[in-house]
Amino acid sequence: MDGPSAKKSTSLETLVIQNITNWKDLTAKLNDIISAGKNYEYDVSSCLKDLIISKDESIVLLSVQAISELAKCENKRETYAQKEIIAPILDILSKECSIAKYDLIKQCLRALGNLCCDCDTSRRIVLENHGVQVMRDLLINTINNTAFDEIKILNCKALLNYAIGGQDFSGPLEKCGVVEQMKKILTIEISKNDMNDDLVSTVLLILSVINDNEPELLYDDEVNVAVLNVLKETANVDISELALEHLHSQVREHDSVKTLLAKEGGVQLVCGRLDYLIQRHDAGDLTADDSQVEVIVKQACYLIILILTGDEAMPLLYKDGVGDVYLTMVKWLDSSNHHLLGTALLAIGNFARQDEYCIQMMMDKIFVKLLDIFEVYHILSLKQKDSDNLPIDKSVLNQIQHASLSAVRNLSVPKDNKRVAAVQGKAAPLLLKALPAVEDHHVAYKLLAALRMLVDGQESVARLILNDRAALEAITRWGGSGEHAGAAGEAPRLLAWTVKHVPERADILQVEGCLLNIVNMLIAPHSLMQNEAILALTLIAIEIINQTSKYEEDFIAQLIKSEIGKHISVLIETNCAKMPIEVAENLLAFLDVTSKCEKILTDYTETKVHNALQKFLDARGDFNAQLKVCASEIIKKISDANLE
Numbered sequence: 001m002d003g004p005s006a007k008k009s010t011s012l013e014t015l016v017i018q019n020i021t022n023w024k025d026l027t028a029k030l031n032d033i034i035s036a037g038k039n040y041e042y043d044v045s046s047c048l049k050d051l052i053i054s055k056d057e058s059i060v061l062l063s064v065q066a067i068s069e070l071a072k073c074e075n076k077r078e079t080y081a082q083k084e085i086i087a088p089i090l091d092i093l094s095k096e097c098s099i100a101k102y103d104l105i106k107q108c109l110r111a112l113g114n115l116c117c118d119c120d121t122s123r124r125i126v127l128e129n130h131g132v133q134v135m136r137d138l139l140i141n142t143i144n145n146t147a148f149d150e151i152k153i154l155n156c157k158a159l160l161n162y163a164i165g166g167q168d169f170s171g172p173l174e175k176c177g178v179v180e181q182m183k184k185i186l187t188i189e190i191s192k193n194d195m196n197d198d199l200v201s202t203v204l205l206i207l208s209v210i211n212d213n214e215p216e217l218l219y220d221d222e223v224n225v226a227v228l229n230v231l232k233e234t235a236n237v238d239i240s241e242l243a244l245e246h247l248h249s250q251v252r253e254h255d256s257v258k259t260l261l262a263k264e265g266g267v268q269l270v271c272g273r274l275d276y277l278i279q280r281h282d283a284g285d286l287t288a289d290d291s292q293v294e295v296i297v298k299q300a301c302y303l304i305i306l307i308l309t310g311d312e313a314m315p316l317l318y319k320d321g322v323g324d325v326y327l328t329m330v331k332w333l334d335s336s337n338h339h340l341l342g343t344a345l346l347a348i349g350n351f352a353r354q355d356e357y358c359i360q361m362m363m364d365k366i367f368v369k370l371l372d373i374f375e376v377y378h379i380l381s382l383k384q385k386d387s388d389n390l391p392i393d394k395s396v397l398n399q400i401q402h403a404s405l406s407a408v409r410n411l412s413v414p415k416d417n418k419r420v421a422a423v424q425g426k427a428a429p430l431l432l433k434a435l436p437a438v439e440d441h442h443v444a445y446k447l448l449a450a451l452r453m454l455v456d457g458q459e460s461v462a463r464l465i466l467n468d469r470a471a472l473e474a475i476t477r478w479g480g481s482g483e484h485a486g487a488a489g490e491a492p493r494l495l496a497w498t499v500k501h502v503p504e505r506a507d508i509l510q511v512e513g514c515l516l517n518i519v520n521m522l523i524a525p526h527s528l529m530q531n532e533a534i535l536a537l538t539l540i541a542i543e544i545i546n547q548t549s550k551y552e553e554d555f556i557a558q559l560i561k562s563e564i565g566k567h568i569s570v571l572i573e574t575n576c577a578k579m580p581i582e583v584a585e586n587l588l589a590f591l592d593v594t595s596k597c598e599k600i601l602t603d604y605t606e607t608k609v610h611n612a613l614q615k616f617l618d619a620r621g622d623f624n625a626q627l628k629v630c631a632s633e634i635i636k637k638i639s640d641a642n643l644e
Contacts, residue, residue: 258310565607
């Protein structure tokens with residue numbers, strides 16, 4: 001049927017309805033529309049907006065029901081999104097609620113919910129006509145009356161469809177007290193022997209939508225505790241997922257919620273539910289599919305780790321090494337489930353942010369356990385290169401290696417633990433042996449970082465590194481992988497720290513690229529790394545140039561090949577005003593030592609290091625007299641070499 005004919009048919013249908021004077025015929029017609037529902041092809045909105053204000057309540061009920069059915073159709077919804085339709089519906093809902101009006105209230109809420117589904121026009125009319133307050137008041141009036149349970153669900157679903165439209169619509173729900181009613185509904189449902197899952201899931205979705213539209217929103221503690229209690233009481237997988245999602249959103253933005261959940265036993269609860277869920281899944285007792293279980297397990301694991309990042313929450317959960325959560329994490333280190341194992345490793349890494357906890361965990365053999373886990377999964381990753389039949393995904397193998405190394409690194413921070421690790425003699429050899437075979441840059445980053453912690457203050461570990469050619473080659477390879485910032489940043493730092501902790505440094509020149517890595521670190525964005533590079537280069541230069549080492553020619557060649565002069569010029573020019581005095585002193589010391597070598601001096605001349613130094617000197621009024629004299633002498637030496 002073409003456009004004009006369709007319009008004509010609609011007009012005729014409207015005319016037919018408007019001319020019905022018999023109540024029986026009118027109710028029959030409205031019932032026909034209700035039966036046809038979204039398949040009803042005519043636009044009769046002009047008729048229905050008159051009928052919903054009829055004095056005959058039965059006609060009003062059928063008219064509202066007809067609107068509810070018609071609004072199920074996406075194409076028709078905008079047609080009925082009119083103030084003349086929505087305002088009367090809200091007016092009905094604003095009146096005193098009674099059993100006598102149960103069906104009318106029910107159909108009004110159905111109509112509102114359908115009209116607001118994916119329709120901002122309807123939502124705006126609801127907002128402008130105080131619809132949120134009307135639905136809130138209806139909740140208040142029905143919340144404690146079990147006879148109105150279906151009304152509560154329909155009311156909440158109408159609010160949900162309205163709120164999904166965005167911040168403009170969901171914001172008023174929080175401001176006018178709807179959230180308080182959501183909390184009350186959850187509290188009431190928790191107290192029952194059998195929660196209404198439909199109502200609870202709708203309430204959780206409303207809270208989620210409000211939070212999604214305003215990510216920084218902090219719910220009252222009572223709301224978050226109510227959601228936590230829902231998680232505690234429910235056996236429904238879908239509701240568990242919604243509750244976890246809510247808590248996750250709150251914890252992600254607010255440390256106070258991390259502390260709240262730690263105090264309220266939330267982490268113990270999540271741990272217990274995780275154990276139970278995985279046991280039931282492994283036994284085949286769950287109706288949920290594998291993908292849904294996977295989502296919930298990941299959510300729960302991530303929630304645990306997020307809470308542990310809280311500065312107040314973490315000590316509450318560690319509880320001097322006897323906390324239930326800490327002991328559960330230690331138990332999970334032996335789990336064959338990679339989600340639980342990965343969570344345990346990340347948790348141990350978080351507990352290891354406190355030196356005293358690190359020392360206690362080292363005494364409790366957690367460090368050795370971490371090394372064992374890394375070794376097992378590293379061996380599995382090597383086997384996977386030669387076989388496609390391993391049941392564990394490559395990403396999981398990398399994840400476990402990364403997490404175990406991260407925890408090893410954190411546990412190696414305290415000086416006491418460095419000494420213990422060196423004496424035990426397992427950590428450094430294991431990591432050095434593994435390094436050449438590591439392909440994932442995340443794993444490499446944490447492995448290099450762990451080695452850097454282990455070498456600090458430990459000459460024996462530094463010697464192991466310098467004597468391991470394969471490991472040195474791997475370090476230089478990662479140091480040159482600019483696209484992987486983490487590993488590329490850690491590699492030269494490890495080399496610089498190694499140089500610092502051995503009395504003989506020249507051996508580092510045996511592997512080409514080591515010196516280049518350290519030179520490249522001169523132009524790192526952080527002054528700490530710049531200083532580490534300068535100190536390492538100075539120590540090598542003093543040993544080789546001042547003592548006329550057999551490595552002198554090789555050192556000079558590698559230094560010039562690495563464009564040492566160019567790097568120093570860039571370092572000075574980009575840090576003229578902000579370079580710390582300590583770094584400036586060390587840089588001048590390095591230049592003083594290396595400028596004694598004619599070939600290096602020539603490189604400085606060609607790269608105009610003296611010009612950069614002069615700008616540096618002119619820009620710094622905070623240099624003392626001795627530093628100024630030193631800088632001036634180096635400038636003169638390079639300038640004089642230029643004249644020659």
